[in-house]
Amino acid sequence: MVNRPTTATPDASRTGRTPRADARRNRARVLAVATEVFATDGLKVPVQEIARRAGVGTGTVSRHFPTKQDLFAAILLSRIEELTGQADALAEGEDPGTAFSSFFAILVHAGAANRGLAEALAGAGYDLEDAAARAGYDLPGRLRDLLARAQQAGAVRPDVDYADVKALLAGCVARDRSNSDPAALDRIIAVVYQGLRTSPAEQAGRTSDNA
Numbered sequence: 290m291v292n293r294p295t296t297a298t299p300d301a302s303r304t305g306r307t308p309r310a311d312a313r314r315n316r317a318r319v320l321a322v323a324t325e326v327f328a329t330d331g332l333k334v335p336v337q338e339i340a341r342r343a344g345v346g347t348g349t350v351s352r353h354f355p356t357k358q359d360l361f362a363a364i365l366l367s368r369i370e371e372l373t374g375q376a377d378a379l380a381e382g383e384d385p386g387t388a389f390s391s392f393f394a395i396l397v398h399a400g401a402a403n404r405g406l407a408e409a410l411a412g413a414g415y416d417l418e419d420a421a422a423r424a425g426y427d428l429p430g431r432l433r434d435l436l437a438r439a440q441q442a443g444a445v446r447p448d449v450d451y452a453d454v455k456a457l458l459a460g461c462v463a464r465d466r467s468n469s470d471p472a473a474l475d476r477i478i479a480v481v482y483q484g485l486r487t488s489p490a491e492q493a494g495r496t497s498d499n500a
Contacts, residue, residue, distance in 0.1 A: 316353045327405030361415045369426045376431035386444025389435040400462040407462045
């Protein structure tokens, strides 16, 4: 079970005392190092390695983040909050097809830029969906809603489901791993979305049904 991250250390939250300056510095240092490590190396990096790179002991890390899941939450949930806000803005300001395709591209680029986030979105090593929902950031719900709205508008083929979209997201991110072709990511996103779009025959049938 993952608790929503707080700005106070566990000891401070129990005692009501403000953390000492050195404790605040240590927490900020651990967060900064862990954010960089998870982004470049993924979620499997052990806490001991994060402590070593931060120049603190593992006990210091544990005092601020009792479990590795707490450390994941402190780093990843703020990014998920940003992404859900972007989904809401797209849903409100764009047509359904554009909102879905734009958010799909945003998620792919976010995952490509942050390996830990990509792994968490794929459910590898951290149940980000459950943690985000508990924190009030229902990212999967936003994506499902954007997909459903695009399908209802006839912009996305009706036989695609959420699991398909997740698999396609993971595939797009994997295409970017080599970093050998800067244009590859946008190209593969365009190819995938072309495949997701409703075919001309389906669009014609939809038009005749609504006539």
